[in-house]
Amino acid sequence: MSFSNFKVDILLRHKLLFAMYYRHVVVLYRLGFDAMRLPVTITTRLFLKLSTLVLAAAAHASTGPVPASKTESVTDPASENTVERAFQQVVSAPSQPPALEQNSPVSIALIYPNADISDFWDRNFVAMKSRLDELNIDYNITEFSSAQLEHSLQDRHTDEVLKRADEFDFVILGPTELQVQASNIQRLSAEQQFSTFIWAFHTPDEEWSHKPAAWFDFSSSQGAQAMCDFLLQELGPDLYFGMNRGIPGVTDQQRSQEFKDCVESEGHWINLYEHFGQYQKAGGADGAALILKNFPEIYVLHNANTAMTMGAIEEADRRDAHHDLYITGWGGTRREIQKIREGKLDATPMRMSDDVGVATAEAVRYYLQGRQDEVPEIYLGRITVVNNHMTGDEIDRLMKEAFRYSGLKELQR
Numbered sequence: 001m002s003f004s005n006f007k008v009d010i011l012l013r014h015k016l017l018f019a020m021y022y023r024h025v026v027v028l029y030r031l032g033f034d035a036m037r038l039p040v041t042i043t044t045r046l047f048l049k050l051s052t053l054v055l056a057a058a059a060h061a062s063t064g065p066v067p068a069s070k071t072e073s074v075t076d077p078a079s080e081n082t083v084e085r086a087f088q089q090v091v092s093a094p095s096q097p098p099a100l101e102q103n104s105p106v107s108i109a110l111i112y113p114n115a116d117i118s119d120f121w122d123r124n125f126v127a128m129k130s131r132l133d134e135l136n137i138d139y140n141i142t143e144f145s146s147a148q149l150e151h152s153l154q155d156r157h158t159d160e161v162l163k164r165a166d167e168f169d170f171v172i173l174g175p176t177e178l179q180v181q182a183s184n185i186q187r188l189s190a191e192q193q194f195s196t197f198i199w200a201f202h203t204p205d206e207e208w209s210h211k212p213a214a215w216f217d218f219s220s221s222q223g224a225q226a227m228c229d230f231l232l233q234e235l236g237p238d239l240y241f242g243m244n245r246g247i248p249g250v251t252d253q254q255r256s257q258e259f260k261d262c263v264e265s266e267g268h269w270i271n272l273y274e275h276f277g278q279y280q281k282a283g284g285a286d287g288a289a290l291i292l293k294n295f296p297e298i299y300v301l302h303n304a305n306t307a308m309t310m311g312a313i314e315e316a317d318r319r320d321a322h323h324d325l326y327i328t329g330w331g332g333t334r335r336e337i338q339k340i341r342e343g344k345l346d347a348t349p350m351r352m353s354d355d356v357g358v359a360t361a362e363a364v365r366y367y368l369q370g371r372q373d374e375v376p377e378i379y380l381g382r383i384t385v386v387n388n389h390m391t392g393d394e395i396d397r398l399m400k401e402a403f404r405y406s407g408l409k410e411l412q413r
Contacts, residue, residue: 158173
């Protein structure tokens with residue numbers, strides 16, 4: 001790195017740190033804290049951060065980049081991509097019923113937090129059953145339902161399934177939160193009497209002693225990048241934004257933090273306020289209320305799931321504030337798409353929702369045929385951004401593909 005480039009790099013980082021300092025003080029002041037007691041402490045911390053950046057940049061300039069580890073990759077990416085592409089083609093295509101003989105129905109345990117505003121869980125349950133029916137596979141499914149925040153209930157459901165391990169061929173777990181349920185995932189994965197699949201997450205932990213057979217999800221990281229790219233093109237740089245975040249953990253890190261990092265670094269957006277709404281509708285409404293009351297500069301409000309999106313929209317309705325706030329959702333559920341049609345939601349990364357359920361059904365088929373090696377360890381469904389500029393016909397085409405098994409009507413739950 002040349003000295004001139006080094007100076008430019010430091011100036012840009014200093015600008016970002018100043019923006020961080022401004023945000024901390026403004027947030028504390030507007031939410032009622034005595035911000036005047038804090039600037040010295042905050043300034044000291046920022047100075048230490050800036051000093052660290054200077055030293056790190058200087059070291060980089062003098063020594064060059066650190067060479068990559070020779071042991072950081074031992075897999076064959078080309079082989080993995082081939083398996084993933086072939087499997088995705090099967091998932092996206094009409095079903096091809098196999099010539100398959102079964103001595104008894106396949107027994108599946110499904111542990112999932114479907115008692116939630118988002119219809120993601122129920123739609124993929126319907127999609128999985130419908131695809132299994134088309135494949136002429138006989139099956140029995142035992143459901144263990146919970147709400148998103150009922151972590152301990154999933155503990156009890158896991159205990160129950162393990163006690164009855166000899167009854168099941170497959171166990172599908174949709175964790176309430178990945179790290180919270182890490183022990184249960186490993187307990188299920190260690191059991192040899194069934195194969196364990198994970199829904200709605202896709203980040204294996206290398207330190208786990210036992211890992212599931214496969215993960216079925218949509219990449220929140222891909223969704224965050226897609227939303228960042230779309231919003232920077234749609235709205236441009238240098239905007240203030242706020243966030244309704246979920247529960248601290250992997251999902252929120254990908255959906256919220258990665259989105260935040262992207263718009264800040266690539267569009268120079270400034271985040272003035274973050275609210276952890278716990279993935280609940282009331283939490284989304286509370287965050288929107290605080291932003292509308294205390295931060296009129298904020299134009300974009302990010303929401304990390306459907307429930308918080310619905311809460312934010314209702315609060316904007318109540319305050320007649322849709323012209324003041326550009327609201328984004330997450331997932332492209334039927335309720336979100338309806339709000340886009342109504343002009344109350346501006347954009348959302350839409351999952352081809354039934355992909356996860358269809359992929360799981362196809363994985364069951366492959367396992368029954370002894371073709372486990374043709375099932376990717378991580379399956380990721382398709383995502384596209386739906387926005388308020390799309391025509392009704394464009395949205396209809398996406399809806400038909402996304403909900404090709406679970407249907408366009410609201411599910412009876």
